[in-house]
Amino acid sequence: MKTAMHRLYEPAAAPGRPRLPGRRFAHCAVWGLVALAMLLLPLCFPGGFAIALLSQMGIMIVFALSYNMLLGQCGMLSFGHAVYSGLGAFVAAHVLNRIGAGELWLPVSLLPLAGGLGGALFGVLFGYVTTRKSGTTFAMITLGIGEMVYSSSLMFPGFFGGEGGISTDRVVGNAVLGVTYGPGRQVYYLIAAWCLLSMIAMYAWTQTPLGRIANAVRDNPERTEFIGYDTQRVRYLVMILSAFFAGISGGLSAINFEIVTAENVGAVHSGGVLLATFIGGSGFFFGPVIGAVLYVLFAVALSSLTHAWLLYLGLFFVLMVMFVPGGVASLVMKQAPLAAERKLGRMLPSYAAALGAGLVLLAALILTVELTYKLQIDNDSGTIVALAGLGLDAASFKSWAGAAALWLAGALGWRAALGRVHRAWDEVQAEMTGGRT
Amino acid sequence: MTAALELREVRKRFGQTEIIRGVNLSIPKGERHALIGPNGAGKSTTFNLISGRSAPSSGSVRLNGAEIGGLKPCVINRMGLSRSFQITNIFHRLSVFENLRCAVLWSLGYKYSFWHRLARLHDARERAEQVLELIGLQRLRDTQAGLLTYAEQRALEIGITIAGGAEVILLDEPTAGMSRSETDQAVELIRKVTVGKTLVMVEHDMGVVFGLADRISVLVYGEVIATDAPEAIRNNDKVKEAYLGTTLEENAGEGAR
Numbered sequence: 083m084k085t086a087m088h089r090l091y092e093p094a095a096a097p098g099r100p101r102l103p104g105r106r107f108a109h110c111a112v113w114g115l116v117a118l119a120m121l122l123l124p125l126c127f128p129g130g131f132a133i134a135l136l137s138q139m140g141i142m143i144v145f146a147l148s149y150n151m152l153l154g155q156c157g158m159l160s161f162g163h164a165v166y167s168g169l170g171a172f173v174a175a176h177v178l179n180r181i182g183a184g185e186l187w188l189p190v191s192l193l194p195l196a197g198g199l200g201g202a203l204f205g206v207l208f209g210y211v212t213t214r215k216s217g218t219t220f221a222m223i224t225l226g227i228g229e230m231v232y233s234s235s236l237m238f239p240g241f242f243g244g245e246g247g248i249s250t251d252r253v254v255g256n257a258v259l260g261v262t263y264g265p266g267r268q269v270y271y272l273i274a275a276w277c278l279l280s281m282i283a284m285y286a287w288t289q290t291p292l293g294r295i296a297n298a299v300r301d302n303p304e305r306t307e308f309i310g311y312d313t314q315r316v317r318y319l320v321m322i323l324s325a326f327f328a329g330i331s332g333g334l335s336a337i338n339f340e341i342v343t344a345e346n347v348g349a350v351h352s353g354g355v356l357l358a359t360f361i362g363g364s365g366f367f368f369g370p371v372i373g374a375v376l377y378v379l380f381a382v383a384l385s386s387l388t389h390a391w392l393l394y395l396g397l398f399f400v401l402m403v404m405f406v407p408g409g410v411a412s413l414v415m416k417q418a419p420l421a422a423e424r425k426l427g428r429m430l431p432s433y434a435a436a437l438g439a440g441l442v443l444l445a446a447l448i449l450t451v452e453l454t455y456k457l458q459i460d461n462d463s464g465t466i467v468a469l470a471g472l473g474l475d476a477a478s479f480k481s482w483a484g485a486a487a488l489w490l491a492g493a494l495g496w497r498a499a500l501g502r503v504h505r506a507w508d509e510v511q512a513e514m515t516g517g518r519t
Numbered sequence: 520m521t522a523a524l525e526l527r528e529v530r531k532r533f534g535q536t537e538i539i540r541g542v543n544l545s546i547p548k549g550e551r552h553a554l555i556g557p558n559g560a561g562k563s564t565t566f567n568l569i570s571g572r573s574a575p576s577s578g579s580v581r582l583n584g585a586e587i588g589g590l591k592p593c594v595i596n597r598m599g600l601s602r603s604f605q606i607t608n609i610f611h612r613l614s615v616f617e618n619l620r621c622a623v624l625w626s627l628g629y630k631y632s633f634w635h636r637l638a639r640l641h642d643a644r645e646r647a648e649q650v651l652e653l654i655g656l657q658r659l660r661d662t663q664a665g666l667l668t669y670a671e672q673r674a675l676e677i678g679i680t681i682a683g684g685a686e687v688i689l690l691d692e693p694t695a696g697m698s699r700s701e702t703d704q705a706v707e708l709i710r711k712v713t714v715g716k717t718l719v720m721v722e723h724d725m726g727v728v729f730g731l732a733d734r735i736s737v738l739v740y741g742e743v744i745a746t747d748a749p750e751a752i753r754n755n756d757k758v759k760e761a762y763l764g765t766t767l768e769e770n771a772g773e774g775a776r
Contacts, residue, residue: 302609310593
């Protein structure tokens with residue numbers, strides 16, 4: 083899985099490499115593979131829930147990548163990015179309603195563009211204020227703007243629709259080639275197409291003068307001033323472009339859910355995209371893609387299985403920040419040099435051991451959390467927890483003893499496996515540096 | 520002929536304290552000029568006032584006759600003045616080559632473009648490669664700048680400073696913290712990259728100063744007490760006094776550390 087990921091993305095993630103003749107082809111191949119995966123996924127998982135999940139992943143990928151234009155590429159930590167996706171969603175919903183009323187003509191397929199332009203417009207407006215400062219001050223101002231927009235949703239019910247939000251209907255006008263956007267699958271493909279286009283556009287942006295200077299501003303804003311660039315202007319432009327793509331994701335979500343509420347511009351949404359980007363890894367272009375997929379799995383799939391999903395997400399986030407600050411992407415990219423020298427196979431046994439121990443620990447965690455939840459919160463219907471086909475009694479000593487045993491076995495196994503990983507890693511590294519000199 | 524750089528009665532006050540107390544300096548085009556003086560004399564502050572890092576409280580700073588006092592650093596840079604820093608100031612997560620390419624983009628007119636593709640900008644690439652060769656870091660082209668040794672980072676610092684093709688170059692202690700052999704290499708590099716340009720540098724190493732400079736200004740307590748050719752500075756009584764009886768040669772040993 084890890085190698086597959088790395089191979090899929092390697093050319094895209096190494097901008098500093100010398101230009102090889104096959105580079106262009108490699109780019110096309112990567113995007114082709116991504117497109118193919120998007121095309122085939124709904125065929126592999128045809129269920130309604132899976133399609134809904136995939137659609138939300140596509141939306142979140144665009145959102146997280148747009149956020150990373152700020153965080154990973156330009157070093158701007160924003161706590162209010164949902165403002166742009168949310169307002170883009172409201173604009174898109176209003177446009178869609180106008181289309182439905184026959185006051186406006188625009189194919190629904192192009193609606194995300196309206197969302198994008200809406201997002202960019204508010205980027206021009208709010209960005210002018212927020213990007214005058216950088217660092218902590220910038221973060222604080224974005225937090226303030228986020229709260230301001232959220233609270234104004236009740237002040238301007240015409241635009242925000244009050245507490246109920248704006249409802250809309252995506253099935254409008256005549257079907258083009260039989261596409262009505264009624265069925266979820268058609269919506270998925272619309273989202274997938276926009277997701278792919280946005281990904282390519284955002285990647286292409288990283289390879290432009292502004293994209294590179296954004297990196298320079300991230301690394302050293304002061305020095306950037308002394309090579310002729312106004313850092314404030316750079317931040318402002320990046321903010322507008324980022325808000326445009328955030329608006330596209332908002333437009334897609336308006337089509338997907340057919341309702342936009344104040345939650346869309348709220349702090350929870352802003353926090354979510356920060357979490358997703360960080361978990362995936364802001365240091366690599368494809369990091370937020372992984373993060374978005376994981377985040378949607380947590381927020382949508384896991385939330386339908388357990389009430390404690392936020393707890394799991396929080397724990398996962400804390401563990402990532404503490405032990406893998408570079409995100410999942412950095413874990414993947416660490417394997418790249420090994421894979422290049424065909425030594426990754428040597429690591430696999432120790433990785434498998436670590437995975438096994440990790441799964442035992444995970445089982446221990448899940449058991450503990452679920453038993454606790456049952457006892458403390460959800461005990462109206464008795465104390466039986468259904469886990470993996472087993473009915474466990476949260477009130478009995480045996481269940482807790484089982485959890486304790488799992489913790490112990492997992493911890494011991496983890497220590498041993500970690501030692502194995504370190505030994506194997508050192509061995510392989512020694513061989514690789516030895517082979518070079 | 521207008522001077523490349525001219526300071527007239529430049530003053531800088533921080534609260535009640537006046538750090539720069541009426542500096543006058545006129546540097547003609549093509550001159551290599553060194554600014555020396557004891558610690559705390561205001562050499563770095565003077566550089567900051569010239570390059571726009573901070574604004575003078577009063578007085579006039581002119582670049583080729585145009586007033587630049589109080590302008591933003593990016594505007595001053597676009598007018599043809601570039602500076603390096605005493606504490607290495609590079610883009611540490613970008614490769615050496617990307618550092619240099621960033622530094623040439625504005626001067627080639629690409630500004631804030633997000634419609635050009637970097638890979639297609641042959642002029643930017645060629646100019647960056649030229650500078651790369653000039654500073655002798657070709658074999659480290661794709662190394663992350665943060666991973667370079669100190670001396671290599673100092674060379675890159677100079678490379679970023681000159682890459683944009685500015686006519687007036689300010690170098691702030693380019694050899695600070697270097698060993699003797701590294702210093703010699705750095706001096707060679709500075710000589711090479713400033714051919715035909717106006718150079719102003721702050722430097723503590725008197726070997727470097729007397730080897731490179733056409734003229735030297737001595738700054739003491741925020742005032743220029745002397746501006747003259749190296750030999751004349753060496754024999755200037757006021758300068759000797761300012762260095763508290765120590766001769767410049769002794770000070771040179773201390774500067775090299």
